[in-house]
Structure formats: C-alpha cells, structure tokens
Amino acid sequence: MVIAIDGPAGAGKSTVARAVAQRLGFTYLDTGAMYRCVGLAASSDPDSPAGEVAARVNIVLGDRVLLDGRDVTEAIRTAEASEGASRVASDPAVRAALVAKQQAIVAGGDWVAEGRDIATVVAPDAAVKVFLTADPEERARRRAADLGQLVEEVLKAQHERDVRDQTADRSTLEAPKDSIPVDTTGLTLDEVIEQVVTLAVEAKEIQV
Template sequence: MVIALDGPAGAGKSTVARAVADALGFTYLDTGAMYRCVALAALTRGEAPDRVATSVRIELTDAVRLDGVDVSAAIRDPEVSAEASRIAVLPAVRAALVTRQRELIAAGGDWVAEGRDIGTVVWPEAELKVFLTASPEARARRRSAQTGAPYEQTLAEQIERDARDGSRAQSPLRAAADAICLDSTGLRLSEVVAAIARLARERMANRPALS
C-alpha cells in the first residue's frame, strides 16, 4: 500500500509521515530530503543542480546519506533549505528526483511518501491520498519554533514559498482530486496520525480478496 501525503511548507508532513509509517509498520519516504541533498551538493561542490540531481547517490534509511556520508543534520541548515526551495522548481531537477522516487516505490512494499506532488505526479495510483494543511499562522509558528527564526520572518518566507510552489509550471502544489484534505490547525500530532492511520486501515480492510 502507498499513502501519499502532500501539503504546503510547515504543515508538519515529515513529522506526521514518519509517525504514520511507524504506527503502520510502513517505510517512510522523505522526498523533501532528496531535494535538500541535491541543494547541499550543489552548494558545497559548486555544480549545477540539474547535473547533481542525476549523479549523486541518496540513501534514505536510518539516516539521510549523500554519497555515503550522513547529512541528516547538514540538510536542515537554513541556507540549504532556502536553496532546496529554489531548485525544486527546476524542471530537470524535479524530473530526475521524481524518477528516483517512482523507482523506489515501484520496487514494492508499503510506503508513506510525503512531499508536494506525490498523489498528483509521483504516484497517482496511491491507495490513500491525504493533503495535509494548516493555517498560514499555525504553520509559521511551528516552523519558527523548529528553526528558531523570528515568526514574522518565517511567515513572510512561507507565504513567498506557497506562492512559488503553487504557481510553478511543473508539478505545482495542489491537492489530488481524490485526496482527503486534513486541516491540522487545531489538532495534536497524535490526532492527525491516528486519523491517517485509521483511514489506511480502512482502505486495507476493504481491499478485494485475492481469488
């Protein structure tokens, strides 16, 4: 089974996806980490992002590894985050990473894949699609608490990123037509995770029996 979890920046997708995967015994696919790896490699090596996207080796296991080196902390640097947001709109970068993401999922197994275009582009066949969102203010507060950046600055950057993600020519941020929209503004993490896990179990229970 594949659970596609999409939504805007600051909606808590990574935290929720990881917790849902743990609750169900699924594998968590952090597509955002892949873009951050490309951004980090481009910044540190001075190479073009489109070239990096097709040449680097990215491993998403117990840690995020870039060409064998653990970069779990390095990819969360604010400069890397900003660069990842910038390169994510580049068609060549998106095409390269979407291909990698599809290959991982197609290899089999149960996945919770999170990003901004999982249910619309990467894996439209997902059995459960959830579009996780929250009010801009709630998302900015969460991100500010996570990074330590001032709230007003975080809110302004987030509004800019929302506009960029929603208007890009390739894979714009939008909910799939058959996605379930879940607003987490007034919900605790445990409530969001329980809701998605319940939906997944219902879908699995309603699968046609094999003949």
C-alpha cells in the same frame, strides 16, 4: 501499498508521515530530504546544472541521511537548506530526476511517502492520498519552533516559498482532486495520525 501525504511546508507532513509509518509498520520516504540533498550538492557545484547534479548524486535515506556517502542529516535541516531545496525544486530537470528515483523506491513494498506532488506525480496510484494543510500563521509557528527562528521571519520566507512553488508548474497549496484534505490547524498530532491511519486501514480492507 503506498500512502501519499502532500501539503505545504509547516503543515506537519514529515512528523505525521513518520508516525503513521511506525504505527502501520510501513517504510517512511522523506522526499523533501532528497530535494534538500540536491540543493546542498548544487550549492557546492555551481558550475553544473542542478538537473545533472540531481541525476548523479547518491542519496540514502534512513535514520541518517547520506549524500554520496557523507552524513548530511543535520546539514540539510537548516533554514538555508530549506531555501536551497525550494530553489532546485522549481527546476523541471531536478524534479524529473528525483521523481524517477522516488518511483523506483516505492515500486515495491509498503510506503508512507510525503512531500509535494506525491499524489499527483510520484505515486498517482497510491491507495491513500492525504493533503495536510494549516493556516499560514500556524505553519509558520511550527517551522519557527523547529528552526529556532522568529515567527515573522519564517512567515515572510514561507510566503516567498509558497509563491515560488505555485509559479513552478506545481500546485503545492491545493489538494489534488482525489485526495482527502486534512486541516491540522488546532488538531493534536495524535488526532491527525489517527485520521490517516484510519484511512489506511479502510483502504487495506477494500484491497483485501
């Protein structure tokens, strides 16, 4: 069973997905970490097309994130890594390479996969599709708290990223037609987790 969680940056995808996976005993797939890894690898190899880099790198996800055997857990969580991920994600060749890797990962077992384009591209047959969103200001406040930056700076970078993502043949700010939108503005983390867990339990009962 696959639970697909989409939404823009700062909507709470990673936090919610980790917690839901833990509650249900599923495995958590952080697709954003994969793009961050490719962005990091591409910045170290500017002579190679990003798509080639994405196809050849070996990414291992877990409590620690390994890129070609190197622990990059902290390195991929910087503001620079976030921007690098957004840049490479606009490259169709990068997306094709990583989508293939992600689809192979979720082909078996129970997964909570989060990121962008999960429900429409990576796991279109997911049993549960959730689109998390929040007001732009709320998203910026959350990311600013995570990154230790000023809200105004994060809001500006967030807007630029949203525009870039929307113009890269993606619809990261719009909920897929068959997904359930959940506006996390004003909700506690527990309230959001409970909504997603309830949806998963109901879907599991239907499957049975």
